[in-house]
Amino acid sequence: MSRPVVVPVLTIDGPSGSGKGTVSRLVAECLGWRLLDSGALYRAVGYAAGAAGLDLSDIDAVTRCAQSTKIRFHPSADGGDTRVLVNGHDATDELRTETAGAAASAIASIPSVRQALVDLQLGFRKAPGLVADGRDMGTVIFPDAAYKVFLTASAAERAKRRYKQLKEKGLSVTLSGLQREIEARDARDASRAVAPLKPADDAVLVDTTGMPIDEVVAKVFAVVRS
Numbered sequence: 539m540s541r542p543v544v545v546p547v548l549t550i551d552g553p554s555g556s557g558k559g560t561v562s563r564l565v566a567e568c569l570g571w572r573l574l575d576s577g578a579l580y581r582a583v584g585y586a587a588g589a590a591g592l593d594l595s596d597i598d599a600v601t602r603c604a605q606s607t608k609i610r611f612h613p614s615a616d617g618g619d620t621r622v623l624v625n626g627h628d629a630t631d632e633l634r635t636e637t638a639g640a641a642a643s644a645i646a647s648i649p650s651v652r653q654a655l656v657d658l659q660l661g662f663r664k665a666p667g668l669v670a671d672g673r674d675m676g677t678v679i680f681p682d683a684a685y686k687v688f689l690t691a692s693a694a695e696r697a698k699r700r701y702k703q704l705k706e707k708g709l710s711v712t713l714s715g716l717q718r719e720i721e722a723r724d725a726r727d728a729s730r731a732v733a734p735l736k737p738a739d740d741a742v743l744v745d746t747t748g749m750p751i752d753e754v755v756a757k758v759f760a761v762v763r764s
């Protein structure tokens with residue numbers, strides 16, 4: 539009898555601005571593995587709920603929204619950021635704002651919303667492998683992942699990174715305002731009852747404060763090679 543093939547998963551969890559998205563994308567490209575940006579799913583539900591005029595604290599309405607929202611990822615035509623289609627609308631740029639991040643964090647604390655997104659996330663696990671980026675990839679969604687990393691960095695460093703990123707996009711933001719938003723989101727994500735932001739017991743912790751991206755990528759590859 540042949541054994542089922544286990545598709546390897548590398549989970550990269552951590553708080554906002556720790557570099558999960560950047561590092562996951564680079565590592566997935568190098569390995570030729572698929573990529574799951576689970577934060578984009580929560581952002582898409584928050585966005586769809588807002589577009590429908592829902593009160594984000596209305597658990598039943600937001601849960602129905604999570605169950606019915608169609609979320610698709612498409613490679614961009616010009617080789618840029620992967621496009622995220624929410625109910626057929628390209629919402630990629632709207633989803634990357636701090637407002638969308640805060641809405642995502644709010645609806646992500648509703649257990650039935652999280653439950654509605656589980657199968658979609660599990661469906662990304664396909665050969666030859668998956669890099670999964672989020673808050674609960676190693677603890678809840680892929681607890682059997684072969685490789686687990688938890689990225690951190692000080693809130694001040696993460697705010698500086700976000701400030702640079704948003705300024706480059708021409709947005710008007712302040713460093714102190716971004717640090718406050720980051721700290722508020724960390725606190726909400728880490729304190730919720732279901733699937734809180736925390737490292738899996740078997741995750742390798744990497745503090746990226748002051749560490750260049752290529753060094754972080756090298757550390758993640760070291761985990762995969764080990």
Ligand SMILES: Nc1ncnc2c1ncn2[C@@H]1O[C@H](COP(=O)(O)OP(=O)(O)OP(=O)(O)O)[C@@H](O)[C@H]1O
Pocket residue numbers: 552553554555556557558559560561577639699700703746749750751754
């Ligand atoms: N080690 C690093 N050194 C300097 N800049 C970094 C580093 N890692 C990431 N960045 C930059 O910080 C910004 C945020 O990174 P990224 O989007 O990967 O973080 P994230 O953890 O996925 O955040 P979020 O959870 O909010 O999506 C980007 O502009 C990225 O280029």
Ligand SMILES: Nc1ccn([C@H]2C[C@H](O)[C@@H](COP(=O)(O)O)O2)c(=O)n1
Pocket residue numbers: 554576577578580581639642643646647671672673674675723727
């Ligand atoms: N696995 C996940 C991924 C994301 N979230 C929530 C909490 C975050 O603040 C928000 C946005 O995520 P980001 O795009 O910044 O990674 O979505 C979660 O609860 N679980």
